[in-house]
Amino acid sequence: MRAMTYRGPYKVRVDEKPEPVIEHPNDAVVRVTRAAICGSDLHLYHGMMPDTRVGHTFGHEFVGVVEEVGPSVRNLSVGDRVMVPFNIYCGSCFFCARGLYSNCHNVNPNATAVGGIYGYSHTTGGYDGGQAQYVRVPFADVGPSVVPDWLHPEDALLCTDALATGYFGAQLAEIAEGDVVVVLGAGPVGLFAARSAWLMGASRVIVVDHLDYRLAKAREFAFAETLNFTEVDDVVLHLKKATDWLGADRVIDAVGAEADGNLLQHVTGAKLKLQAGSPVALNWAIDAVRKGGTVSVMGAYGPLFTSVKFGDAVNKGLTLRMNQAPVKRQWPRLLEHVRAGYLTPRDIVTHRVPLEDVAEGYHIFSAKLDGCIKPVIVVDED
Amino acid sequence: MTDAETPYVAGPARRPVDRDALRTRIPGWGADLDPADRPSYPREVYDPAVTGAHWDLPEAQPELRPRERSVEHARLTPVFGTSAPLHGASGAVRRLAYRRFSEGRAAHWFLLLLGDRVDAVESHVRSLASRRPDDPVTETGVLAEARAHGIASRRGRVDVRHQVLDPVVVAGPWVAAVGAGAWAVRALVRRARR
Numbered sequence: 001m002r003a004m005t006y007r008g009p010y011k012v013r014v015d016e017k018p019e020p021v022i023e024h025p026n027d028a029v030v031r032v033t034r035a036a037i038c039g040s041d042l043h044l045y046h047g048m049m050p051d052t053r054v055g056h057t058f059g060h061e062f063v064g065v066v067e068e069v070g071p072s073v074r075n076l077s078v079g080d081r082v083m084v085p086f087n088i089y090c091g092s093c094f095f096c097a098r099g100l101y102s103n104c105h106n107v108n109p110n111a112t113a114v115g116g117i118y119g120y121s122h123t124t125g126g127y128d129g130g131q132a133q134y135v136r137v138p139f140a141d142v143g144p145s146v147v148p149d150w151l152h153p154e155d156a157l158l159c160t161d162a163l164a165t166g167y168f169g170a171q172l173a174e175i176a177e178g179d180v181v182v183v184l185g186a187g188p189v190g191l192f193a194a195r196s197a198w199l200m201g202a203s204r205v206i207v208v209d210h211l212d213y214r215l216a217k218a219r220e221f222a223f224a225e226t227l228n229f230t231e232v233d234d235v236v237l238h239l240k241k242a243t244d245w246l247g248a249d250r251v252i253d254a255v256g257a258e259a260d261g262n263l264l265q266h267v268t269g270a271k272l273k274l275q276a277g278s279p280v281a282l283n284w285a286i287d288a289v290r291k292g293g294t295v296s297v298m299g300a301y302g303p304l305f306t307s308v309k310f311g312d313a314v315n316k317g318l319t320l321r322m323n324q325a326p327v328k329r330q331w332p333r334l335l336e337h338v339r340a341g342y343l344t345p346r347d348i349v350t351h352r353v354p355l356e357d358v359a360e361g362y363h364i365f366s367a368k369l370d371g372c373i374k375p376v377i378v379v380d381e382d
Numbered sequence: 383m384t385d386a387e388t389p390y391v392a393g394p395a396r397r398p399v400d401r402d403a404l405r406t407r408i409p410g411w412g413a414d415l416d417p418a419d420r421p422s423y424p425r426e427v428y429d430p431a432v433t434g435a436h437w438d439l440p441e442a443q444p445e446l447r448p449r450e451r452s453v454e455h456a457r458l459t460p461v462f463g464t465s466a467p468l469h470g471a472s473g474a475v476r477r478l479a480y481r482r483f484s485e486g487r488a489a490h491w492f493l494l495l496l497g498d499r500v501d502a503v504e505s506h507v508r509s510l511a512s513r514r515p516d517d518p519v520t521e522t523g524v525l526a527e528a529r530a531h532g533i534a535s536r537r538g539r540v541d542v543r544h545q546v547l548d549p550v551v552v553a554g555p556w557v558a559a560v561g562a563g564a565w566a567v568r569a570l571v572r573r574a575r576r
Contacts, residue, residue, distance in 0.1 A: 008502035011521035024443040024461050050494035053466035054505040075434055090440050091433030098426040109451035109459045113485050126463030138461050141434045171422045178397035198408040201415045203399050210540050223408050230540045244388035260541045271547045273495055304491045333421045342410025363523025370530035
């Protein structure tokens with residue numbers, strides 16, 4: 001089969017690889033129709049995530065058609081059109097039993113600090129991902145769901161991570177009616193978090209980024225006020241003034257490990273890998289939220305340490321909430337919102353590239369060229 | 383009340399909200415207003431019956447070749463990925479990271495990052511002897527620059543100043559691979575002359 005493979009930092013190509021097989025009785029093999037490149041794939045692409053191996057296939061956002069099922073699979077049949085959450089999880093361990101699907105203990109031998117994720121290095125279990133013609137889907141009775149007939153394939157695709165993560169991030173922010181919410185980052189997760197904040201009763205939503213085209217999208221798609229942080233001397237001070245000198249009630253970090261805004265932090269974190277990413281957004285979140293407020297961290301960081309301003313968080317009495325999204329817990333409500341038109345996921349898709357052009361897709365997304373917000377890889381017909 | 387007074391006085395208990403105006407402007411405003419009626423509330427809900435799992439402990443996936451694992455795991459997990467098994471010098475470095483250091487130790491992660499860099503060098507060298515050597519032009523996707531308005535897209539952006547480091551990150555393993563190759567050839571030539 002044809003599959004995207006990692007060749008080292010900033011280098012990917014499409015290779016011929018053996019088709020996946022049933023390795024466990026509850027496995028399925030899915031023929032991928034569409035996959036997406038996620039902002040967190042860029043951390044792998046840039047060589048930031050430990051144990052990212054040459055030959056590994058990325059891709060944790062994908063939809064497709066069931067091609068084969070293992071002998072113990074009951075809930076799926078060959079030919080089903082499925083959406084697959086980015087989490088790989090057993091459904092029965094200590095953590096899954098409590099709804100912490102993203103923290104499953106039975107799927108990742110390489111680390112206990114994170115669950116299983118498709119195509120996201122061996123630090124999350126060493127599973128090949130969905131930027132390929134076929135993918136192995138473990139625990140087929142637990143993770144995937146059949147795509148409802150009314151749901152557009154690209155809306156289903158975005159439910160597998162970006163939309164679910166943004167919506168989950170807004171929930172973790174503990175938004176109450178009337179809250180002022182700041183979202184750092186106008187990428188796909190930030191846009192969805194900003195849009196979701198309104199559903200939870202926000203009275204103002206302010207999105208911060210440095211890319212004007214993404215801020216324009218935040219105004220149009222997420223009905224948000226926007227701030228280009230390169231146009232102000234001090235983003236924290238600006239946000240304090242914009243929130244009656246209080247600070248925002250809730251701040252959502254939708255940036256993560258490759259934040260710009262501080263050259264030293266960016267170079268030591270994102271380029272030299274001396275810390276687990278650049279905590280610029282996280283530090284701005286801690287400083288820009290009001291005392292007693294909540295910071296929701298949706299940005300992805302590596303497993304090493306980062307230079308976070310933790311003293312400020314303590315002294316301000318903040319609540320810091322974070323996790324990888326337990327995607328399937330979000331789906332019933334998300335699908336209601338998509339059907340009602342409250343959330344319009346595929347509006348953020350800007351680029352559609354064939355699998356054979358995946359290297360160019362990564363470069364465009366990574367370098368933020370051509371107004372790129374969300375690239376989708378078109379692998380096969382639905 | 384002026385802006386400058388807000389945090390210095392109590393103010394109202396809740397910020398006043400014009401629900402009708404917000405509902406007119408924002409599709410679905412307030413649809414998830416009740417925090418207790420949100421899908422991830424509360425964070426932990428003990429209900430193993432809802433996941434679809436029909437096992438207490440999943441059947442074990444056959445371990446067809448030795449599988450590295452974190453020392454913080456009591457045993458190999460029942461299911462695991464089989465992408466890109468350990469091999470070569472990078473495999474030795476990664477094996478050491480897994481066998482010797484827990485996830486709590488910085489050495490664990492730095493060794494894994496070192497293994498990644500060694501893996502890139504090994505793979506580049508190996509590809510040179512294959513029918514499909516690595517091609518940094520096509521694999522970096524830079525050919526998209528012209529089509530995707532590379533210059534116009536970057537104009538005035540704050541991140542351009544550190545994007546100049548990207549070629550160093552890309553070329554680093556190549557420089558290292560060439561250096562290692564030259565060293566190996568020199569060592570072989572010297573040995574042959576003895």
